[in-house]
Amino acid sequence: MSQDVFSEGFWDERYGSEDRIWSGNPNPQLVDRVSSLTPGTALEVGCGEGADAVWLARQGWQVTAIDVSQVGLDKAAAHAADAGVDVEWRRVDLDGWPGDAGAYDLVSAQFMYxxxxxxxxxFRALGDSVAPGGTLLLVGHHPIDERHGDHDFPDVRWTPEEVEEWLGSG
Structure with missing residues (x-):
């Protein structure tokens, strides 16, 4: 990819720069949208240090968590071990990833770069990875959200209507 922030090296360096980059707490959007669902199989995409995957596993989900950064995955695995939960961790380059057709009751991807x-x-591969009757949870920055410093990366900002169009076409 053309931008360094999208690379494995960028994220390995970022996750290696401090003991913990993120809070260690699950994203509130995940907790809000998933708490009422019956646990089944879950795919946590771009799992970073693993907070969402660990939370899902604590709720009874059978979790597969993927990320481009092995450093992040190693931290996530340690977080899961400390929490006493099992998660399958996989290093995946999401650029060109084909997905796992119909394999998951829940697919969650938050703030994809x-x-x-x-x-x-x-997003199409993630949609295809959802089992019939399952849930696709995509969370990101809205184009008018000025609170985040992603101005150099306009592609990471999108609207629900754009995602609907992306998933419905092709």
Whole structure:
């Protein structure tokens, strides 16, 4: 990819720079949208240090968590071990990842850093990975959200309507 922030090296360096980059708490959007669902199989995409995957496993989900950064995955695995939960950790380059057709009751991807058209392709692969009757949870920055410093990466900002169009076309 053309932007360094999208690379494995960037994320390995970022996760290696401090003991913990993120809070260690699950994203509130995940907790809000998933708490009422019956646990089954879950795919946590871009899992970073593993907070969402660990939370899902604590709720009874059978979790597969993927990320481009092995450093992040190693931290996530340690977090899961400390929490006493089992998660399958996989290093995956999401740019061009084909997905796991119909394999998961829940697919959660929050704040994906991919440029276009890779983001559209990823969201389609994630949609295809949801089992019939399952849930696709995509969370990101809205284009008018000025609280986040992603101005250099406009492709990581999108609207629900854009995602609907991406998933419905092709």
């Amino acid at each position: 991919l440029d276009q058209p890779a983001l559209t392709a990823l």
